[in-house]
Amino acid sequence: HSRDIKRFWEWGRKIVCVGRNYIDHCAELKNPVPSSPLIFLKPTSAYIREGEPMKIPTGCDSVHHEVELGIVISKNGSDIQQSQAMDYVGYVLALDMTARDWQDKAKSKGQPWSMAKGFDTSCPISGIEKETIPDPHNINLWLNVNDESKQQGTTKDMIFTIPFLINYISSVMQLEEGDLLLTGTPKGVGPVRPGDVIHCGIDSVVSMKFPVEEEKESITS
Numbered sequence: 001h002s003r004d005i006k007r008f009w010e011w012g013r014k015i016v017c018v019g020r021n022y023i024d025h026c027a028e029l030k031n032p033v034p035s036s037p038l039i040f041l042k043p044t045s046a047y048i049r050e051g052e053p054m055k056i057p058t059g060c061d062s063v064h065h066e067v068e069l070g071i072v073i074s075k076n077g078s079d080i081q082q083s084q085a086m087d088y089v090g091y092v093l094a095l096d097m098t099a100r101d102w103q104d105k106a107k108s109k110g111q112p113w114s115m116a117k118g119f120d121t122s123c124p125i126s127g128i129e130k131e132t133i134p135d136p137h138n139i140n141l142w143l144n145v146n147d148e149s150k151q152q153g154t155t156k157d158m159i160f161t162i163p164f165l166i167n168y169i170s171s172v173m174q175l176e177e178g179d180l181l182l183t184g185t186p187k188g189v190g191p192v193r194p195g196d197v198i199h200c201g202i203d204s205v206v207s208m209k210f211p212v213e214e215e216k217e218s219i220t221s
């Protein structure tokens with residue numbers, strides 16, 4: 001398939017993701033509640049913006065939606081103290097699209113989730129004016145598939161707060177301007193199929209829509 005190479009560099013250098021950060025989501029996937037953050041990475045080639053379709057990768061039988069609050073890191077920092085962490089944040093609305101069958105297979109073999117989390121189009125995003133989110137720990141995340149409500153959660157329920165996560169991650173890897181931190185999804189994750197439309201948002205502050213398509217192999221002659 002062909003992608004615009006410029007996109008690979010548009011948005012920062014890395015996407016750092018937090019998994020299992022909501023107790024209700026841990027329960028629905030029958031995962032233990034973590035005692036420290038579960039961290040994984042997505043490549044920046046996963047980004048798409050509204051106007052582009054989310055594509056189910058060839059060979060995957062179950063792509064799940066996960067609506068999440070994304071934190072855009074506004075300046076470089078290592079060992080960022082919790083008391084300083086909120087000086088480093090801006091916000092985006094994000095989807096952590098997940099090839100669940102690939103993830104389950106990787107988990108059963110003790111292998112990393114990179115393919116399941118990092119396929120092209122697996123990170124739809126939409127920017128948010130920082131001022132519209134006075135308290136990121138008190139917003140409602142929602143997601144509908146074809147106008148049917150699937151996810152509704154509040155960031156009050158995050159197990160690890162944004163300052164805790166920024167401190168935890170930056171003590172190991174430098175956070176760089178433009179990096180994105182995905183803060184985890186609340187319960188209600190589930191599969192999407194070609195022809196579906198995902199509509200998600202944060203309260204009535206921001207919303208975004210992405211149609212779902214099947215990835216088609218590019219045919220070259």
Ligand SMILES: O=C(O)/C=C/C(=O)CC(=O)C(=O)O
Pocket residue numbers: 017018019020021022025029031066096098183184185
């Ligand atoms: O451990 C699992 O079965 C699945 C974990 C996730 O996909 C974690 C997340 O991405 C999340 O909680 O947002």
Ligand SMILES: [Mg+2]
Pocket residue numbers: 017018019066068096182184185
């Ligand atoms: Mg997630």
